[in-house]
Amino acid sequence: MPQIAPAFTLYADPRSGNCFKVWLMLGLLDLPFQWVSVDILNRETQTAEFLAMNPQGMVPVLRLSSGESLHESNAILCYLAQWSLNWLPRERLNQARVLQWLFFEQNSHEPNLAGAHFLTHYLGYAPDDPNIVGRIKRGYRALAVMEQRLATHDYLAGERLTIADIALYPYTHTAPDAGFDLGRFPGVRAWLARLEAQPRWLTMAALATSHGSLLSWSKRVLHGL
Secondary structure (H helix, E strand, O other): OOOOOOOEEEEEOOOOHHHHHHHHHHHHOOOOEEEEEOOOOOOHHHOHHHHHHOOOOOOOEEEEOOOOEEEOHHHHHHHHHHHOOOOOOOOHHHHHHHHHHHHHHHHHHHHHHHHHHHHHHOOOOOOOOHHHHHHHHHHHHHHHHHHHHHOOOOOOOOOOOOHHHHHHHHHHHOHHHHOOOHHHOHHHHHHHHHHHOOOOOOOHHHHHHHOOOOOOOOOOOOOOO
């Protein structure tokens, strides 16, 4: 019998937490897809073929069965969430609360936690470089915002798991590798454990195992928590 083609193609670098979000969401929804590795350090996002899919030259990119492409990881999460009402509430205020965490993740969280790691591990910045010190300081401020919520709630938006939790998970999960001490944030640590106990939940280590050994910074699953 002829094989059914995957509904999606995910162009992604397994070192990227933004790519991990989409991979995790596809797995949680059990949606068929093909993974295509893209090495950002070798500038594979700057080819003419890739730029035709995303003129910004960034991963992830999700190619739909129609041939159209989506980029921006949190926009992709919103699109995929339509396959299940559990992940993105339809009620307007609750949906807006999910979106505010998505915006927070890209504006306050990801640039600092992911940025500190990328600059030190891949570009060779010293930990005491002012650019790193500033990112660490701002990253702790972002983690404190999460802690304020998670000290008294199980999830970030509402009282159930949503794509807000998926969006904030990757770079919080790997924060110790970026030099952050999560021991200061018991609510965040409990939230990480809560997510990782969910059925079908996957980690960055699982992504490395599934899609090659490009990762050198996410070999631990729970980071000792």
